[in-house]
Amino acid sequence: MAATGLLTKSFIVDEVELSSQRIAVLLPDLRPGGAERLHVNLAAEWERRGIRTDFILLRARGELLDVLPQGTDVVELGVDHFRSVPIPLARYLRKSRPDALLAAMWPLTVFAPIAARLARFPKRIVVSEHSPLTRAYANRGRLHGALLRCSQGIGYPLADARVGVSSGVADDLANSSGLPRHQFAVIHNPAAREKADQAGPTPTALMHISRPLILTVGTLKKVKRHDLLINAFARLPAQLGATLCILGEGPERLALESQINAFGLSERVLLPGFAIDTAAWYASADLFVLSSDYEGFGNVLVEAMEHGLPIVSTDCPSGPREILDDNRYGTLVPVGDPGALAQAMQDALSREHDGAALKVRAAHFSVSKAADAYLNLLLPDWRQSQTSEAVGS
Structure with a gap:
């Protein structure tokens, strides 16, 4: 189903229907790719648990917009460059107040924790990387490599949790950022939902x-x-x-x-x-x-x-x-x-x-397992909250 309540950079957040628990997912857009598909599948699984998702996009474009689960909102920051993300993202976090923020793909994984600090966002921030960054940017030269390592060293510690989608990615992130390996969780990407x-x-x-x-x-x-x-x-x-x-x-x-x-x-x-x-x-x-x-x-x-x-x-x-x-x-x-x-x-x-x-x-790589693993980092008390709601009903 198509996304509902598309918001532009004017941030008319009063139009967003706030739910008991809501996760904001920051991505460049929803053009087809492994990371983008992953988060669409996660949103569908979270919806089954009664947890809504806001997709925060630099630009609201991409074929996967048409397959977002019902109840999902799309927020367009209205920017074309990653460096322009912090201010509008901080504005969204202050006004919309989601229960957690998940940012994927460098440099969004650096800018998101900075924006959250600017907004004095009190909830958990999780960043996830979906490729071995030193290999992905190996042809950009020494200056770019130094910028990559420096930005990781600044942004990653500001997050509450850091995720690599494989052990190899987590190893690469630890080596390049200078952070201890144990500070990087591994959550394997799930299989497609189609059987x-x-x-x-x-x-x-x-x-x-x-x-x-x-x-x-x-x-x-x-x-x-x-x-x-x-x-x-x-x-x-x-x-x-x-x-x-x-x-x-x-x-x-x-x-x-x-x-x-x-x-x-x-x-x-x-x-x-x-x-x-x-x-x-x-x-x-x-x-x-x-x-x-x-x-x-x-x-x-x-x-x-x-x-x-x-x-x-x-x-x-x-x-x-x-x-x-x-x-x-x-x-x-x-x-x-x-x-x-x-x-x-x-x-x-x-x-x-x-x-x-x-x-x-x-x-072994089920969507359900991955959805639970991310929720354990984003909303550590989510199981207790759902149990309480079930008892109350």
Whole structure:
């Protein structure tokens, strides 16, 4: 359902219907991405517990606005630069008075605690990072690296809790910020809420393809290394007759289309674009592949396991090895090696796999568990409050 009560930078907070408990989630926007999907799923779970969510966005834009749960409010700060966030965010916190603030993705994770201090916000502030920042910004130079470390050292201590979505991310944050590792909690990202038995009909783009179908899901950006995946796919034996589907949209589309044409694979590699509901795509696939240079976690691996799909993934930092429990639930290959990736794909397609065991593993990363873990940091007394309300009713 679409968000209700869209607020602009004028902050007409009198129009917001305050509830007993309400969490403010700060994000740049709600364009599709792993972190954005995570928070939409968390909001839906919190709503089931009677806890509402305000999404505080720099700009109220993105496809995920249309799938926010009922009862969610969207607040647009009306700014285009991260450095402009503190003042309007502080104004929102003073006037709307949520029960907790969750900020995701640097530098919002630095500016949010500062804004909360400006507002004299008395409730808990939690910051979460969804990628290994030193790797994500490694090509920005020494000055940027120094700014990153300095800002972490200033902003993180002002928060009540700090979260990394994998142990690798938490290690990276501790090393770069200079804070002790034990000050960073690890909350793994949850699986998608869609279940395999709820998948819709086969997407039209997949109705007349040759099998087996190899699927990957992710934004078309360089770090995802879809170019590597196409290179590896081109090395598979022609008699295998496989089709590759790269589900997502992004700035690398033209470059990938050019590469596909250069390999003569235009009939066997699909770029269908972005899909809000990915369940039917997973349900139609025979193998899932992740080819990234790095990940904060790797949500799509959990989504693939939820559908019982065999998995091949690069052994990139930080999430795949944790999700796949080394090589127990999938095959890990070296980063940037198209030959190894091609061989692993071919081997995976040629052997039997235990789909039931993969689904059991996916349940370890349930939305419910993640929602509870965040609530324990944001609203430590939430269980007691709900018990009291239940007794009172």
